[in-house]
Amino acid sequence: MTDIATAGTFPLGHRRVTRLGYGAMQLAGPGVFGPPKDRAAAIAVLREAVAQGVDHIDTSDFYGPHVTNQLIRTALHPYPDDLVIVTKVGALRGPDASWNPAFSAEALTQAVHDNLRNLGVDVLDVVNLRLMFDVHGPAEGAIEAPLTVLAELQNRGLIRQIGLSNATRRQVAEGRRITEIVCVQNQYNLAHRGDDALIDELAATGTAYVPFFPLGGFSPLQSTALSAVAARLGATPMQVALAWLLRRAPHILLIPGTSSVAHLRENLAAATLTLPEDVIAELDRIGAASERG
Ligand SMILES: NC(=O)c1ccc[n+]([C@@H]2O[C@H](COP(=O)([O-])OP(=O)(O)OC[C@H]3O[C@@H](n4cnc5c(N)ncnc54)[C@H](OP(=O)(O)O)[C@@H]3O)[C@@H](O)[C@H]2O)c1
Secondary structure: OOOOOHEEEEEEEEEEEHHHHHHHEOOHHHHHEEOOOOHHHHHHHHHHHHHHOOOEOOOOOOOEEOOOHHHHHHHHOOOOOOEEEEEEOOOOEOOOOOEEEOOOOHHHHHHHHHHHHHOOOOOOOEEEEEEEOOOOOOOOOOOHHHHHHHHHHHHHHOOEEEEOOOOOOOHHHHHHHOOOEEEEEEEEOOOOOOHHHHHHHHHHHEEEOOOOOOOOOOOOOHHHHHHHHHHHOOHHHHHHHHHHHHHHHOOEEEEEEEOOOHHHHHHHHHHHHHOOOHHHHHHHHHHHHHHHH
């Protein structure tokens, strides 16, 4: 068993969490739609994560839909006191598995209630507003109206803390003028480094940055340089990719996703992997090459 506390902790709003967490999206069926192919295995992954010390799980009621939240509830309710469950709202799934924006006050309120019911809680720890001006990446657009709806639900005691996902730097600044933003969840990994400037800005305000697709998402990272470094260090490429993110900045919290207990254990073991300086330089070149390409 890895001591994941080696990775350190960082505040996620009013709660301090271990920097290595878990993302539950991969537990739903293919295309994040429908039930898992192996329900018992999905429950085992969640229980193993908590047994290994994970105290930060990322989810959404639009995974499945409802599937990952219901699995989390089945596997872990009543929840350990130190577990922080972060969910997100702003999208609804179509019958064809499509991801559609859902930003009306009615849709956001419904989404918060769906999360409360399916997770089996009275209040949600953290809710990210998942922006959908472009489903695939941050794009400008005003966020005042939907964020105000979430802030009102927070005032009513249904949400403790609010974050943003798929957000531009301008939207993060706009969000801060409306309510406290405790985390930003955008796509970022060794080979996809478009958020470097935002990450540095968030460091200055002590706001958690939570990269999604830390391992590359639906097409896990593949690079000859990454594999070579991993072989030299006696680690796996995924462990090196996670260790690089941990090393990138202390306010980065990781939520690697997997549907396999073996992969979960492998990923959590990245907590104890130290990367020498020359390796960091080599890994940084992968990001630079991908951005050019
Ligand atoms: N805010 C957003 O818009 C957004 C978007 C996407 C995701 N997210 C969140 O971010 C979390 C992480 O993203 P993600 O799960 O999509 O992508 P990820 O963590 O980058 O990678 C998951 C993929 O890597 C594979 N994998 C995991 N560990 C592995 C290992 N040790 N060796 C080989 N393959 C491995 C998984 O397959 P196996 O199941 O076979 O291990 C899966 O295909 C999600 O769970 C979700 O909570 C948020």
